[in-house]
Amino acid sequence: MFNKKNIEFLKRAIKHRSFIVGGSMTLLLIFCAFISLFWTPWDPIKQNLLIRHSPPSWEHLLGTDQFGRDIFSVIMAGSQNSISVGLVSVSIGIIFGVSIGLLASTKRGWVEELIMRLCDFMYAFPAILLAIMLVATIGQGSINAMVAIGIFSIPVFARLTRGAANAIWAREYILASRSAGKGLFRITIEHVLPNILSVIIVQATIQFALAILAEAALSFLGLGAQPPTPSWGRMLSEARSMIYLNPWLAVYPGIAIAISVLGLNLLGDGLRDLVDPRLARKR
Amino acid sequence: MLDIKNLNINLNTVYGDATAVRNLSFKLEKGKTLGIVGESGCGKSLTALAVMGLLPENSWSTGEIIFNNKNLLSLNEDKLCKIRGNSIGMIFQEPMTSLNPLHTIGKQIAEPMILHGKVTRSMIKKEVLNLLDMVGIPDPLKRISSFPHELSGGQRQRVMIAMALSCKPEILIADEPTTALDVTIQKQILDLIKDLIDEFGMSMILISHDLGVIANNVQEIIVMYGGVCVEKGYTKKLINNISHPYSQGLFSAIPTLEMQEDSEQRLKTIPGSVPEITEIPKGCTFQGRCEYVSDICVKNSPNSVKISEDHEAYCFNLDKLN
Amino acid sequence: MSIFLLKRFFTFIVTLLGASLLTFLSLEILPGDPARVILGIDAPQSAVDALRLQLGLDRPMVDRYFDWLAHLLTGRFGVSYTYNVPVMDLIKHRIGITFPLAILSMLLSVLVALILGIYAASRHNKIGDVSVMGLSQLGISIPNFWLALLLILFFAVNLGWFSSGGFVGWDKGFIKSIQSLILPAISLATVQGAILARFTRSAVLETMREDYVRTARAKGLTRRGTLWKHVLRNAMIPVITIMGLQFANLLAGTIIVEEVFAIPGLGRLILQAISNRDITVVRDVVILLAALVVFINFVVDVLYAVIDPRLKPQDV
Numbered sequence: 001m002f003n004k005k006n007i008e009f010l011k012r013a014i015k016h017r018s019f020i021v022g023g024s025m026t027l028l029l030i031f032c033a034f035i036s037l038f039w040t041p042w043d044p045i046k047q048n049l050l051i052r053h054s055p056p057s058w059e060h061l062l063g064t065d066q067f068g069r070d071i072f073s074v075i076m077a078g079s080q081n082s083i084s085v086g087l088v089s090v091s092i093g094i095i096f097g098v099s100i101g102l103l104a105s106t107k108r109g110w111v112e113e114l115i116m117r118l119c120d121f122m123y124a125f126p127a128i129l130l131a132i133m134l135v136a137t138i139g140q141g142s143i144n145a146m147v148a149i150g151i152f153s154i155p156v157f158a159r160l161t162r163g164a165a166n167a168i169w170a171r172e173y174i175l176a177s178r179s180a181g182k183g184l185f186r187i188t189i190e191h192v193l194p195n196i197l198s199v200i201i202v203q204a205t206i207q208f209a210l211a212i213l214a215e216a217a218l219s220f221l222g223l224g225a226q227p228p229t230p231s232w233g234r235m236l237s238e239a240r241s242m243i244y245l246n247p248w249l250a251v252y253p254g255i256a257i258a259i260s261v262l263g264l265n266l267l268g269d270g271l272r273d274l275v276d277p278r279l280a281r282k283r
Numbered sequence: 284m285l286d287i288k289n290l291n292i293n294l295n296t297v298y299g300d301a302t303a304v305r306n307l308s309f310k311l312e313k314g315k316t317l318g319i320v321g322e323s324g325c326g327k328s329l330t331a332l333a334v335m336g337l338l339p340e341n342s343w344s345t346g347e348i349i350f351n352n353k354n355l356l357s358l359n360e361d362k363l364c365k366i367r368g369n370s371i372g373m374i375f376q377e378p379m380t381s382l383n384p385l386h387t388i389g390k391q392i393a394e395p396m397i398l399h400g401k402v403t404r405s406m407i408k409k410e411v412l413n414l415l416d417m418v419g420i421p422d423p424l425k426r427i428s429s430f431p432h433e434l435s436g437g438q439r440q441r442v443m444i445a446m447a448l449s450c451k452p453e454i455l456i457a458d459e460p461t462t463a464l465d466v467t468i469q470k471q472i473l474d475l476i477k478d479l480i481d482e483f484g485m486s487m488i489l490i491s492h493d494l495g496v497i498a499n500n501v502q503e504i505i506v507m508y509g510g511v512c513v514e515k516g517y518t519k520k521l522i523n524n525i526s527h528p529y530s531q532g533l534f535s536a537i538p539t540l541e542m543q544e545d546s547e548q549r550l551k552t553i554p555g556s557v558p559e560i561t562e563i564p565k566g567c568t569f570q571g572r573c574e575y576v577s578d579i580c581v582k583n584s585p586n587s588v589k590i591s592e593d594h595e596a597y598c599f600n601l602d603k604l605n
Numbered sequence: 606m607s608i609f610l611l612k613r614f615f616t617f618i619v620t621l622l623g624a625s626l627l628t629f630l631s632l633e634i635l636p637g638d639p640a641r642v643i644l645g646i647d648a649p650q651s652a653v654d655a656l657r658l659q660l661g662l663d664r665p666m667v668d669r670y671f672d673w674l675a676h677l678l679t680g681r682f683g684v685s686y687t688y689n690v691p692v693m694d695l696i697k698h699r700i701g702i703t704f705p706l707a708i709l710s711m712l713l714s715v716l717v718a719l720i721l722g723i724y725a726a727s728r729h730n731k732i733g734d735v736s737v738m739g740l741s742q743l744g745i746s747i748p749n750f751w752l753a754l755l756l757i758l759f760f761a762v763n764l765g766w767f768s769s770g771g772f773v774g775w776d777k778g779f780i781k782s783i784q785s786l787i788l789p790a791i792s793l794a795t796v797q798g799a800i801l802a803r804f805t806r807s808a809v810l811e812t813m814r815e816d817y818v819r820t821a822r823a824k825g826l827t828r829r830g831t832l833w834k835h836v837l838r839n840a841m842i843p844v845i846t847i848m849g850l851q852f853a854n855l856l857a858g859t860i861i862v863e864e865v866f867a868i869p870g871l872g873r874l875i876l877q878a879i880s881n882r883d884i885t886v887v888r889d890v891v892i893l894l895a896a897l898v899v900f901i902n903f904v905v906d907v908l909y910a911v912i913d914p915r916l917k918p919q920d921v
């Protein structure tokens with residue numbers, strides 16, 4: 001755990017600005033979601049029509065919305081939705097994408113060709129369009145949105161995995177273990193997978209951010225999380241009709257989305273720098 | 284004409300700052316040829332790039348590089364641009380990647396001449412054809428509109444030579460011009476360079492890791508190891524009395540014809556490998572691999588020892604060696 | 606024609622077929638009887654049966670797929686159930702809004718991205734580079750529909766410079782029309798532009814490390830001269846690919862941005878059709894958009910062959 005290599009990595013990590021900033025923002029997001037499971041300043045769901053559209057105050061830090069709910073509390077609770085969408089869809093993407101990518105890189109030949117052509121195809125097709133169609137047909141709701149978003153991150157992971165795995169397969173020690181009689185499956189599990197893990201983690205961070213964005217878009221169109229589940233995208237959609245009355249309603253949820261996405265993106269960039277073999281390789 | 288005094292090249296690497304070339308000094312007279320030889324990573328290319336003023340972004344150099352009474356290291360970028368390609372031409376190590384894949388051969392050869400105002404527009408094509416013919420590219424009229432990917436490695440290197448010589452520079456720097464090529468083509472290219480040098484009366488700095496190539500093609504040799512000069516001298520004198528342990532190692536690593544027939548007699552190689560530039564030791568840079576190493580080699584850097592007129596080596600143990 | 610283009614053309618056709626299959630199938634998995642879904646639970650069975658017949662739902666799926674394809678190929682689109690007009694009529698007006706919107710935002714994003722990306726690369730690791738990168742990082746993290754809301758808030762609600770939505774119609778003049786498309790275009794272009802700027806920067810930086818760039822410098826070209834004459838064209842090759850892919854995202858993005866700005870384009874048509882379960886419209890519009898995207902990617906491939914001599918037809 002604390003061998004020289006890891007300590008070296010940690011030392012570089014502490015000095016890496018976007019890693020630290022992005023990491024802190026991501027931690028903030030996770031912390032928010034975790035706390036809101038047990039406690040929010042006010043109930044994010046219960047309406048109180050007596051205090052609709054009240055301005056920011058000590059009682060209600062960001063004011064209240066058109067139903068008299070505390071905006072700060074709703075935003076806090078909304079982070080749960082974003083995080084679960086990210087987790088579920090990225091997991092779907094990783095489980096299927098990585099398996100497919102590994103399959104392509106182990107089998108080669110027409111299997112690889114077919115899989116890669118399919119991925120190309122998915123790339124060229126506007127993902128959000130299909131997600132909208134899919135959600136519209138199988139019905140709107142958080143779960144369906146997560147699945148739809150997850151499906152469209154499969155080709156991303158498949159492509160990435162195949163590329164990275166092919167590079168590992170080309171290494172000499174793999175040849176050595178092949179000639180030592182190890183099976184393809186075992187080599188894949190023992191040598192290939194551990195070696196491409198860091199690349200996958202970096203991509204997972206980026207996909208997590210994209211999933212949050214996509215879910216917000218679907219919810220904004222009314223195809224994602226349904227009321228009363230607090231959701232940033234839906235908050236923005238509801239704020240549209242209040243734009244003259246209470247413009248701030250359209251501002252806060254967007255900031256929450258932007259901070260989460262920015263944090264994850266910075267974290268991903270930082271991680272990529274830190275694990276980049278081009279830097280780690282001795283010159 | 285070219286006088287390099289105390290050239291130091293520093294690099295800023297991921298592992299901290301390092302000095303890749305240390306206190307290098309040499310002179311190159313007009314019409315003379317000089318060779319720099321040493322293993323991979325000893326700073327040959329960096330030295331060449333320093334003369335061109337094209338060091339990588341993460342490096343800087345100190346000392347003096349005097350060319351025609353001007354210190355190149357203190358010239359501004361505009362003045363350097365007028366010298367590059369015009370008075371000093373350079374051929375690079377990798378012919379496969381050193382040509383722009385999107386421009387025709389003709390356009391790339393014409394570029395320096397247009398840039399430095401050597402020819403009029405109307406004469407360009409004729410001039411390029413001449414150059415292609417001169418470097419021995421068959422059917423120049425057709426090749427002038429070829430793209431690099433349509434040429435073989437040897438032909439691309441010929442194009443590079445045509446490009447470097449197009450403005451008739453005073454100095455040609457050839458950085459391992461044949462390393463990436465087939466053995467059969469290597470000699471052709473070297474002969475071509477030599478002929479053209481003689482024809483135009485240019486000076487040349489030839490860089491190689493192959494002492495044989497160097498000895499056959501230049502008048503003066505500098506042997507480098509770990510960023511410093513370990514031995515230098517006129518080719519004849521140096522080859523007849525190779526003094527520094529490293530140069531001796533390099534020399535016995537040259538394959539000869541008899542050896543290849545007798546597989547028992549393997550090439551003698553120098554044990555160990557070149558230190559990373561961040562790990563170059565104090566004292567003599569060669570201490571880690573030298574069989575004659577003693578305490579003083581670890582403490583101090585050796586000074587120049589004169590072996591004969593125009594031949595010197597940097598070593599504490601020269602007397603033990605002979 | 607070169608082998609390369611032939612191959613690409615083949616891919617183009619296959620991708621189109623794939624897209625049609627995907628579109629068709631994803632609408633087929635609708636749970637239950639589409640006719641029933643359209644008409645609602647309370648509709649009499651006779652009406653549902655009539656609608657099934659009208660929609661051709663009584664026939665096997667494979668037949669319907671090929672029928673649809675044949676219709677598409679002959680340019681005969683279906684008839685919208687909810688509007689009761691040919692889909693073609695619905696599309697005709699709307700494509701004249703959505704397409705200019707997509708083009709306008711593409712132009713905006715490419716223009717800004719190339720300028721910023723090249724600028725950042727030429728100032729590598731200096732303050733200019735760092736600020737462009739920071740800005741683009743921010744641009745990537747902002748959802749386009751939120752940006753749309755902010756733009757409305759600022760330029761329409763607060764300043765009153767633009768209307769907060771709607772489209773005046775091309776008959777009101779070019780300037781006025783473009784004016785009503787400019788805010789939507791900006792909100793679409795920002796994210797894509799930010800991504801493209803980062804990509805351009807790294808493509809330029811990568812190219813600047815190439816050996817032939819060093820060769821160009823050794824010829825005596827200045828830094829700037831090298832950038833213009835040798836780096837940019839080479840760096841554009843990967844950048845163009847991304848532009849092609851981004852066009853897909855832009856078109857898809859119009860769906861949401863048209864919704865925010867209440868612009869009656871194809872995107873809104875799809876959304877409405879989806880909520881009305883008007884399958885014919887959804888299917889035809891989606892395949893139209895997909896065809897557009899695939900076509901653009903084909904054009905990109907052809908552009909490649911123009912830029913890169915390595916892909917030009919070999920003399921035989």
Ligand SMILES: Nc1ncnc2c1ncn2[C@@H]1O[C@H](COP(=O)(O)OP(=O)(O)OP(=O)(O)O)[C@@H](O)[C@H]1O
Nearest residue numbers: 283294296303322323324325326327328329339560
């Ligand atoms: N941009 C750079 N950043 C970090 N280190 C560098 C850089 N350029 C060169 N070096 C290091 O400096 C040392 C000298 O490099 P140089 O290219 O001059 O070697 P060389 O003698 O030309 O070797 P070769 O025969 O392989 O061309 C090497 O150890 C190399 O790794």
Ligand SMILES: [Mg+2]
Nearest residue numbers: 327328376458
């Ligand atoms: Mg070199």
